[in-house]
Amino acid sequence: xxxxxxxxxxxxxxxLVKHYPTRTFWRDSPPVKALDGISFTLGAGExxxxxxxxxxxxxTAAKTLLRLIEPTAGQILFDGADIATLSPAAxxxxxxxxxxxxxxxxxxxxxxxxxxxxxxxxxxxxGWDSRDGEQRVADLFARVGLNTDALKKYxxxxxxxxxxxxxxxxxxxxxxxxxxxxxxxxxxDVSIQAQVINLLEDLQADLGLSYIFVAHDxxxxxxISHRVAVMYLGRIVEIGxxxxxxxxxxxxxxxxxxxxVPKISPAARQNRILLKGDLPSPAHPPSGCxxxxxxxxxxxxxxxxxxxxxxxxNRHQVSxxxxxxxx
Numbered sequence: 413x414x415x416x417x418x419x420x421x422x423x424x425x426x427x428l429v430k431h432y433p434t435r436t437f438w439r440d441s442p443p444v445k446a447l448d449g450i451s452f453t454l455g456a457g458e459x460x461x462x463x464x465x466x467x468x469x470x471x472t473a474a475k476t477l478l479r480l481i482e483p484t485a486g487q488i489l490f491d492g493a494d495i496a497t498l499s500p501a502a503x504x505x506x507x508x509x510x511x512x513x514x515x516x517x518x519x520x521x522x523x524x525x526x527x528x529x530x531x532x533x534x535x536x537x538x539g540w541d542s543r544d545g546e547q548r549v550a551d552l553f554a555r556v557g558l559n560t561d562a563l564k565k566y567x568x569x570x571x572x573x574x575x576x577x578x579x580x581x582x583x584x585x586x587x588x589x590x591x592x593x594x595x596x597x598x599x600x601d602v603s604i605q606a607q608v609i610n611l612l613e614d615l616q617a618d619l620g621l622s623y624i625f626v627a628h629d630x631x632x633x634x635x636i637s638h639r640v641a642v643m644y645l646g647r648i649v650e651i652g653x654x655x656x657x658x659x660x661x662x663x664x665x666x667x668x669x670x671x672x673v674p675k676i677s678p679a680a681r682q683n684r685i686l687l688k689g690d691l692p693s694p695a696h697p698p699s700g701c702x703x704x705x706x707x708x709x710x711x712x713x714x715x716x717x718x719x720x721x722x723x724x725x726n727r728h729q730v731s732x733x734x735x736x737x738x739x
Contacts, residue, residue, distance in 0.1 A: 421453035421489075422622050423477070423590060428486035428496075430469075430476050430646075434695060444695045446472040448646035449486070451721070456589070457616065459623040461637035461654070463630060463669065467691050468643040470626045474592045477624065478510050479503060490590070508538065511583035515595040517575035521567040527578055528553075528563035534585045552581040556611060573604035580611065584619075592624045597632060609636055630673050634658055639727065642666045645702045646694055648721065652728030662730040664707050701733070709734060 428450050431443035447469050454460050462470045475481045477488060479495070488496040495506055514520035521530055528549050535545040550560055556577040567575055576596060583591050593612070597605040609632060615621055627633050633640060634654055641651040642665065650663040661667045668685040687706045692698055698705050704714040714733060721729040 422456045422491060423454040424489035425477065426451050426487040426489070428473070428476060428488065429484045430472055430481060431484045442695045445646050445697060446694060447476060450648050452641055452648065452651060454622055454624065456622055457620050458639070459616065459625055459637045461633035461640040462624060462626045462643060463628070463633055463640060464643035465691055469646040470643055471594055474512070474594050474624055474626050478512055478592060508586040509589050511588040512592040512594060513579050513583050513596045515598055517572060517579050517599065518567060520579055521575060523567055526564050526566055530578065531582045531585055534582065538586060548585065552584055555584070556581045572600050573608060576600065576608055577611070590622045594626045595628065598628065605632065612636065630670065642669065645692060645697055647702065647731065649703065650730045651721070653726065656725065656728050662724055662735040663732050664709055665703050
């Protein structure tokens with residue numbers, strides 16, 4: 413996607429932290445730093461992709477933004493209001509505005525409810541009239557490409573792609589402005605993935621939705637995202653417009669991720685960057701730059717201080733002491 417100018421941020425995340433306390437039998441242990449101070453913004457109608465290895469904090473970030481996981485510290489400004497510390501009662505109205513589509517379209521649906529009841533459930537929770545609710549459910553089924561004769565089916569009677577469409581319909585029920593998509597197509601066949609991605613793009617164009625798109629598949633992320641944030645060990649190490657980040661990655665970790673994307677050309681495959689070692693424990697991260705223990709360009713000073721996100725061009729930021737020299 414090309415660079416698009418979006419209005420003032422719908423979502424403004426500032427220094428968001430999620431630490432899990434741990435304890436052995438005899439003493440407290442260092443906390444698991446699932447999120448260690450991430451910051452980003454999201455405009456109305458924009459899609460921000462979150463990428464990184466398993467365990468980097470992508471799904472934790474997604475669920476913390478919706479208060480499905482309570483943050484340890486930081487601010488989550490939604491349309492200018494800090495929702496991070498609201499009581500459950502005060503946060504309830506924002507449930508209309510913030511929705512999620514989960515990775516597993518079967519596990520996220522109640523197997524005891526019919527499809528129509530699943531989509532109608534959030535409407536009932538917010539006091540919709542039953543007659544209006546029935547029409548709303550029928551309209552949602554049509555919008556996501558499901559036939560109305562599917563209203564009385566149970567989740568196990570749908571294919572994987574149909575179940576994900578059902579999950580999308582449920583997320584749309586209350587007219588949200590932001591939807592978090594937590595690996596929504598990773599469990600689907602490639603052809604079905606394309607159909608669901610096209611549906612999400614059509615919905616965004618028609619309804620002005622904003623998306624946080626969590627994924628491992630960088631080709632999908634490049635197709636649907638306006639900007640991409642690369643996470644490593646609970647931190648954002650690079651964030652920028654999708655074209656800029658994919659054509660000129662500045663962080664060594666981003667370059668390693670992009671080099672792993674399958675390529676047809678044998679010459680391109682030879683340029684694969686293999687990272688040494690495993691992802692460090694988030695309870696015992698390395699000092700300074702947390703990527704330094706696996707970085708092919710690490711220097712002694714990388715252990716002394718943690719790099720901060722620094723601007724490098726139009727909306728492109730990178731957290732690396734040597735981004736200019738290593739690009």
